Amino acid sequence: MRPLAGLKVLDFCWVAVGPMTTSYLAEYGATVVRIESKRRPETLRNAPPFGSQGQSVNRSGYFANYNANKYGMGVNMVHPQAREFVKRLVAWADLVTENFTPATLEDWGLGYEDLCQVKPDIILFSTSMLGRGGPYSQQPGFGAVLASLSGMTGLTGWPDRMPTNPYGAYTDFLVPRFAVPTILAALDYRRRTGRGQHLDMSQLEVALHFMAPLLLDYTLNGRERDRMGNRHPAAAPHGAYPCRGEDRWCTIACQTDTEWEALCQVMGAPSWTQEEGFATLLGRKAHEDELDTLISQWTQGWEAHELMRTLQQTGVPAGVVQTTRDLFDDPQLRHRGHFVFMDHPEVGRHPVQRSEFRLSQAPGEFRHSAPLLGQHTIEVCKEILHMSEDEIAALTEAGVLEE
Amino acid sequence: MHPANDAGLLSPYRVLDLTDEHGILCSKILADLGADVIQIEPPCGSSARRLGPFYEDEAHPDRSLFWWSYAANKRSITLNLASRDGRALLQRLLPSAHFLIESFPPGHTERLGLGYDALAALNPALIVVSITPFGQDGPYAHYRASDLNGMAMAGFMYVTGDPDRPPARVGVPHFYLHGAAAGATGAMIAHAQRGHTGRGQYVDVSCQEAVARTLASAPQLFAIENTVIRRQGSYRQTGDTTFMRITWPCKDGFVNFQLSGGAGAGRSVNNLIQWMEEEGLGDPVLTGLDWTTLGYGMVTKELLDRVVPPVERFLMSHTKAELFEGAVKRRILLFPVATTRDIMQNTQLQARGYFRQIFHPDLSTTITYPGPFVRASATPLELRRLAPKIGEHNAEIYLGDLGLTREELVRLREAGAI
Numbered sequence: 005m006r007p008l009a010g011l012k013v014l015d016f017c018w019v020a021v022g023p024m025t026t027s028y029l030a031e032y033g034a035t036v037v038r039i040e041s042k043r044r045p046e047t048l049r050n051a052p053p054f055g056s057q058g059q060s061v062n063r064s065g066y067f068a069n070y071n072a073n074k075y076g077m078g079v080n081m082v083h084p085q086a087r088e089f090v091k092r093l094v095a096w097a098d099l100v101t102e103n104f105t106p107a108t109l110e111d112w113g114l115g116y117e118d119l120c121q122v123k124p125d126i127i128l129f130s131t132s133m134l135g136r137g138g139p140y141s142q143q144p145g146f147g148a149v150l151a152s153l154s155g156m157t158g159l160t161g162w163p164d165r166m167p168t169n170p171y172g173a174y175t176d177f178l179v180p181r182f183a184v185p186t187i188l189a190a191l192d193y194r195r196r197t198g199r200g201q202h203l204d205m206s207q208l209e210v211a212l213h214f215m216a217p218l219l220l221d222y223t224l225n226g227r228e229r230d231r232m233g234n235r236h237p238a239a240a241p242h243g244a245y246p247c248r249g250e251d252r253w254c255t256i257a258c259q260t261d262t263e264w265e266a267l268c269q270v271m272g273a274p275s276w277t278q279e280e281g282f283a284t285l286l287g288r289k290a291h292e293d294e295l296d297t298l299i300s301q302w303t304q305g306w307e308a309h310e311l312m313r314t315l316q317q318t319g320v321p322a323g324v325v326q327t328t329r330d331l332f333d334d335p336q337l338r339h340r341g342h343f344v345f346m347d348h349p350e351v352g353r354h355p356v357q358r359s360e361f362r363l364s365q366a367p368g369e370f371r372h373s374a375p376l377l378g379q380h381t382i383e384v385c386k387e388i389l390h391m392s393e394d395e396i397a398a399l400t401e402a403g404v405l406e407e
Numbered sequence: 408m409h410p411a412n413d414a415g416l417l418s419p420y421r422v423l424d425l426t427d428e429h430g431i432l433c434s435k436i437l438a439d440l441g442a443d444v445i446q447i448e449p450p451c452g453s454s455a456r457r458l459g460p461f462y463e464d465e466a467h468p469d470r471s472l473f474w475w476s477y478a479a480n481k482r483s484i485t486l487n488l489a490s491r492d493g494r495a496l497l498q499r500l501l502p503s504a505h506f507l508i509e510s511f512p513p514g515h516t517e518r519l520g521l522g523y524d525a526l527a528a529l530n531p532a533l534i535v536v537s538i539t540p541f542g543q544d545g546p547y548a549h550y551r552a553s554d555l556n557g558m559a560m561a562g563f564m565y566v567t568g569d570p571d572r573p574p575a576r577v578g579v580p581h582f583y584l585h586g587a588a589a590g591a592t593g594a595m596i597a598h599a600q601r602g603h604t605g606r607g608q609y610v611d612v613s614c615q616e617a618v619a620r621t622l623a624s625a626p627q628l629f630a631i632e633n634t635v636i637r638r639q640g641s642y643r644q645t646g647d648t649t650f651m652r653i654t655w656p657c658k659d660g661f662v663n664f665q666l667s668g669g670a671g672a673g674r675s676v677n678n679l680i681q682w683m684e685e686e687g688l689g690d691p692v693l694t695g696l697d698w699t700t701l702g703y704g705m706v707t708k709e710l711l712d713r714v715v716p717p718v719e720r721f722l723m724s725h726t727k728a729e730l731f732e733g734a735v736k737r738r739i740l741l742f743p744v745a746t747t748r749d750i751m752q753n754t755q756l757q758a759r760g761y762f763r764q765i766f767h768p769d770l771s772t773t774i775t776y777p778g779p780f781v782r783a784s785a786t787p788l789e790l791r792r793l794a795p796k797i798g799e800h801n802a803e804i805y806l807g808d809l810g811l812t813r814e815e816l817v818r819l820r821e822a823g824a825i
Contacts (some may be wrong), residue, residue, distance in 0.1 A: 007600035138758035159578030172623030181588035214688030340543035
């Protein structure tokens with residue numbers, strides 16, 4: 005039996021953080037019904053890449069990565085009859101998920117209290133940038149902003165330059181790893197006690213758990229860190245060093261004497277490594293610019309992956325700065341089957357990233373690629389809600405349902 | 408149903424945590440959700456205690472702020488896995504455990520006779536989670552990886568940093584935190600299956616895969632459009648010829664403002680343009696465009712080059728605070744690039760009562776901690792106990808739970824088993 009077999013999810017999530025959360029559920033056997041609308045297609049449906057056929061709401065490879073196995077249901081939520089219709093799905097569901105700006109569900113008459121009237125033990129999972137309540141709860145935004153608000157951006161990059169945002173919507177991909185255990189814990193709690201609840205997850209409040217020691221450092225020691233590039237307070241060398249080819253780099257991080265000595269051996273034990281300035285960690289930290297220059301001169305002639313393999317064989321922590329092209333060739337990711345290739349009627353062949361763990365009794369399962377907008381509207385009405393043809397036709401005619 | 412079991416989301420469950428600093432967040436998430444987590448430390452204390460920063464900069468194992476952050480809500484016992492008696496104690500703890508988390512190099516627990524099969528033989532319902540840089544097997548399984556190496560191998564560094572400098576890592580070590588949090592996710596999925604089957608299983612986490620999943624659309628852009636995303640400093644590359652501007656200087660620091668099309672981002676840009684006009688700093692090219700009609704991440708470099716200077720001029724004329732206040736009023740997606748001071752003064756966090764004041768009796772002082780990562784209406788998460796001292800709960804667990812005698816405890820301590 006699949007781990008989440010029997011779990012019924014009514015999914016209002018959109019963009020990245022929400023759909024990635026429910027993608028774990030869909031990968032491991034839950035039935036996830038996504039509510040979308042043609043009137044306002046969700047942001048990721050219009051986000052590249054689209055492939056050779058060009059942009060369309062059904063061709064985003066970005067969207068396809070987070071929505072495999074889910075059912076796509078088209079509902080015009082601003083239609084006056086939408087609320088009554090959606091309540092039928094609420095009655096079916098164990099879990100309702102959403103990541104709208106707070107108050108959106110309430111505006112539709114589908115806030116937690118409303119849901120409870122339909123199903124008293126429902127679990128509503130809400131995640132928003134800044135959580136419910138408070139002066140800025142309604143402030144909209146994407147994950148890229150939260151990296152800034154949580155202090156990560158300010159610490160990333162070089163001390164003599166502007167801060168640089170960690171790539172993409174960084175926190176969007178961090179939050180689901182707190183969201184999924186929370187949701188599954190709430191389901192377990194409901195099984196034990198019969199009680200549902202509303203889970204209100206502020207993405208900022210989650211992200212700060214990746215910053216916790218630095219927050220304590222400020223409140224207790226009054227210290228505010230600055231950007232350090234790739235350096236480490238207690239390790240040297242610690243950086244990305246240039247290799248042969250255009251924009252190729254290999255990282256090296258020596259945190260112990262043994263690792264440093266092993267690196268010296270691979271470098272052919274040049275005499276500078278024995279000098280007082282480089283023999284000890286404190287010496288290397290004091291002469292780190294010079295150290296980096298000397299190591300860079302040595303790494304320049306190496307092919308990056310060859311350098312990594314050579315260093316790893318002697319016990320030096322090293323890793324190629326891999327491009328996305330490299331990731332698809334990476335023998336380790338291939339070994340683990342990280343990228344699952346699926347065929348989508350409009351996107352074509354595209355990779356889906358499976359969850360980052362392997363369960364010995366439950367391989368992740370990819371049954372069907374991400375839904376077209378409204379692809380399963382009729383199927384959900386028939387199979388899940390057991391509606392008659394006439395009823396479906398009437399709601400479609402009225403403009404509540406979208407195919 | 409036991410009343411005690413209803414106190415927290417995961418109250419009935421016990422977690423044995425053998426991890427060091429690399430896996431420590433995994434059971435912290437479960438502990439915050441209410442599980443009874445026992446951090447099992449070597450007799451000299453967890454290596455996580457050696458990580459700074461330290462309280463008042465005193466590098467003492469009980470003063471590591473990393474430890475305080477990620478071991479709170481857990482209990483601690485010491486146990487030497489290298490000794491037979493230590494391993495025997497672990498085996499005696501297994502029947503009461505629901506989860507066991509470890510982050511040793513692959514093969515290490517097998518060599519100790521504590522691999523998954525051996526553990527499952529003693530407790531078939533046990534869920535065992537392993538957190539390693541690259542997973543348990545495969546060509547890189549035995550590679551060493553610091554945070555820096557891991558972020559590089561996962562593809563995150565190549566896309567982060569200034570284009571004319573080496574690729575940059577995220578300024579805070581996150582590689583293992585991603586993998587550890589993923590461990591909590593995998594553990595709970597396995598737990599759900601245990602609900603059906605009554606049996607446990609083995610969960611093998613790869614931190615590399617966890618971070619590779621933070622790359623947004625970059626992998627799909629390569630696979631579908633053959634576009635290799637590169638680092639762009641204050642910009643972000645969203646396609647072969649499309650970009651968005653993300654970070655900007657302002658009067659007293661930096662702000663984050665996404666200059667991009669799309670339904671949400673486009674509306675925000677339109678609102679900023681209107682604000683600029685109100686202050687007499689408008690620009691005809693900016694005003695002539697409805698940014699909602701451009702797709703998300705579909706803005707070309709040419710257009711950006713034309714519209715960035717007027718936006719930059721406007722932002723430079725205001726402080727972070729002025730810009731944020733104005734952005735909230737006008738529904739613009741703009742936030743300060745926060746310093747730690749800004750975070751501690753964030754009025755939203757304060758209004759939600761996020762930070763918790765916890766009294767440390769041994770230091771006779773009250774310390775501010777980040778609060779729970781979720782508001783659960785029926786089962787509020789709390790900081791129930793401070794990070795433990797080394798082996799603080801040895802007596803409680805060994806005498807209380809396992810029924811050892813004081814004499815045995817002393818003997819085990821003298822033998823270096825605990």
